[in-house]
Amino acid sequence: MIELKVHHQDEIKTIKTEGNASLLEILRENGFEIFTPCGGNGTCGKCKVWQKGEGSITSCVHYVTEPMEIILPDKKEAQILVEQHIHTLSVPFSPGPSSFLSYLPHGVAIDLGTTSLVFYLVNLVTGSLVETRAVLNPQAQYGGDVISRISYASEKEGGLLKLQEVILTSINEQLDHFAEFAGITKDEIVKITVSGNTTMLHLLLRVDPLSIALAPFKPSFTDEQIVKGKNLNLHCHAESEIKIMPSISAYVGADIVSGLASIKPADDRKNYLFMDLGTNGELALATQESTICCATAAGPALEGARISCGMGAMEGAISTYNGNEYSVIGDGVPTGICGSGLIDVIAHLVQNKLVDGDGLLEEEFVVVPADESDNGKPISITQQDIREVQLAKSAIAAGVNILVKEAGLSFDDIDAVFLAGGFGNYINAESAMKIGLISPKFKNKIIALGNTSGTGAVLALKSTQFDGVVQDLLKQTRYIELSGHDDFTLDFAMNMMFEPIEL
């Protein structure tokens, strides 16, 4: 008998099985509900569960042969999987000529984020998503954000080479893991697609990124780049196609292009906003005729940086707060507060008039008293923290205002607001509206889609037809440089205020 430990909604259940069945079948036999929109064919990737300490696996194609510890999606993750399924474009499976390089071809889609790297292994015979892995970006030791990495690459002797080396090492480690996991050789990995922000793609190809940080912010390349596995010394077939997805500008990268292109058109959704909120808020407004996009320098507050007790969305971070209770990622003792928790706390302060319209905080607000925190010090919000959040929320709100005006629309004309990226998964939409980060006019229109950059990279891996979708999107997309826009300064100043609202 094989023992499986299943974590589900704060409980751990132990299952004994004889194996010889897919993980999905075993979970179902034991009463667990799993979302399977493709009916267990291995093609939609939505039946994924997490294997503790490993990564996500596609439960309908994973056969149980040894003991495992499984974590099922929580309510919010399950909802995101459903939304992803509803709103993701369907493309015919046609991985292209490199799939003929092997009898058992596999491909890997990669989302190169500033903080984390996400890898997707796809079987290019069946189209099934076999495994997903996420690891921290090892470049973080040379700078937490893109600007500090650009400085490192430009100012340190050998800096650019070092940044490329560490990312390639990390990619190779994951390719090795995938080969072992799937029981294939490295020569059976025949296609790799890479999405990510413009700086990450420059660093991957060892192209000097300095021009991204200096006015007029012109990257060295934005077009799609194709190289071979052997050019980057990757642990895959030497002739494999490595496709680097195209970007739009210095701060609207391939991650946004992939994400936007992955969204399925719908008759009941004429105009929609796409928001990827982080240190840079990348925003796009798509109408039936065209797309307008921009990037706002929101600052690092939403990622918990430059906040007195701030931290990233990792174990120990307070991720939600409702005035009485807080929740901590990993359910342990709190060590700090991440962006979503910060927004909840500030929404509580605004709603209860502990912060006034100008953002003045009466006194430092203690979220967690000293005796409940990890380091014996209180976790609090200071006046400066409020100021950082004001800068972030007004930059994003001003960016949205300008896109809506440029499109000749009103807020009422927007049919949906898609939140991309990890922050969108955690954020409480009501709190975001209460602090003015997202307009209350978008109530009931907000949909978190998870890692759309990764979704787009997987579509590019599975279908050459997705390339055409991407090229069409690029042709009809216009980029607006907000720093040169007449209305930005005024819009930014107007959105600094907090206004209590009823939802």
Ligand code: FES
């Ligand atoms: S149910 Fe679609 S991949 Fe498993």
